[in-house]
Amino acid sequence: MNVPNELFIGGKWRPASDGARITVLDPATAEPITTVASATVQDGLDAVAAASEALAGWAATAPRTRAELLLRVFGLMKERSEELAELIVRENGKALSDARGEVAYAAEFFRWYAEEAVRVEGTVQTAPGGANRIMVLRQPIGVSVLVTPWNFPAAMATRKIGPALAAGCTVILKPASETPLTALAVGALLDEAGVPPGVVNVVPSSRSGPVVGAMLADARVRKLSFTGSTEVGRKLLQVAAESVVSSSMELGGNAPFLVFDDADLDAALDGAMIAKMRNGGQACTAANRFFVQRGVVAEFSRRLAERMGNLRVGPGTDPAVELGPLVNADAVEKVGSLVESTVAAGAKALIGGTRPGGPGFFYPATVLADVPQDAPVLAEEIFGPVAPIVTFDDETEAVRLANDTEHGLVSYVYTGDLARGLRLAEALEAGMIGLNRGLVSEPAAPFGGVKQSGLGREGGHEGLLEYTESKYIALDW
Ligand code: NAD
16 A cells, blocks of 8 residues: 655645654564655645635535545455555554454544434424424535544544535544554545545644644634543643634543443453453443442452453564554653552552563553552543452442543443342443443544533544535515
8 A cells, every 4th residue: 555645735745845844653663664744834724725715616515425425435444455554554653453344444444434424404493483494404514634543544534524524514624643653544545445535634743832832723623633642632622612613522531330230251352352352441431440249349350451461562573463562662661650650559560561672662461450549540541451350339339430521422230130230320421331241433423522521523424414504494475
């Protein structure tokens, strides 16, 4: 696969206007792979101009035509899935099996939104007083700035581009500097599928703040869709407020994983392995805090340590590897110091817990038992292969512990009592619940968080509506 390494603006590939480049590292070796163009503020504004020029034509393109283009990109992504997965491994580090899973998931957003593009509905009703009719149209919101993280470099881009294009919007994608190559490769596939120039623009930049800030200050931009940390999300909401730009925010998580005495422990362990170890723990949906009822905590902890300890660690390029490196040196430092402070607070490392030397950004699978209920690790998004386990006694205590966080993206519950499961699903403060299931991500479902995990939803029909605005027409006939 020929992976471009320049900016993609108005259907053309070009270097940054000041010639600046971003060095992309291989997390398994810490060695540079290549460089890509790093957009300046002017390049960002050029992309806004290109997206703005393309908007009227794309918005007026028949929904069926937009759908067929999206379906073509879905086909191309499936066709190139192995090359895309290898590219993700190179720049992100994740295991090849995780990367293959990501490409399949990412491609599905194009198929789902190809199916949704022809289902943008409005309504007509009679006003309650009977005097007139109320007609409501759904129109494309306009030029959209999409900012994505490095942990799912393909899926976080397609989860935004798919619905935006289906709704008739044009976009500028600003991918994370750690993983710009996958985003550029997705841009190239959209181009190859025949998406008109300017409809999709891709501008990696190491100067994210100024570039995104300038785009949001431009009156032609009407939408910001951001996926990343809560900290950066808060800042961008402030920037977007200046120009009153509609904002969708997919932010950090701190998912609780609850296991009750009556749970099917085999199923709970399978679910825990997915919820904790997908992407080596570098997922916003990652189980971050395990709360296990006293009757099963010893067995659950022992068996989780066994399963996590058996994972084969190494460079993601080796197909047998199940746990690759973390994304960069800062991540190793953060995860390492969180684990060390938790052990100092009284927890016991059943496996892992020590930073390996050697090349690459590796950190071992780590299970921490007997974690005190007030340990700082429970208040932070770990973003690594670390499972802290806390014991609880009853349902009330479990709900209190689970909800004791500023985040609210997803909660997992394992119980053999479905009534209890549904009761908890209502009581837990999260946008998504995995009930006897360790994986919630699904293109046809509304993905998103409550509290400081975000605003709005991606995926499902709701994901499409984020890129539309209602227009109300009061009429007499
Ligand atoms: P990050 O917030 O550091 O960066 C996200 C994106 O924002 C990157 O493209 C980055 O370059 C850009 N950025 C950084 N500072 C900026 C600024 N001042 N102005 C404009 N753009 C800026 O996050 P990350 O480290 O790339 O990703 C990990 C985080 O993303 C975690 O917190 C994770 O939970 C979250 N995440 C959330 C979801 C979700 O759907 N809720 C999905 C994946 C990741």
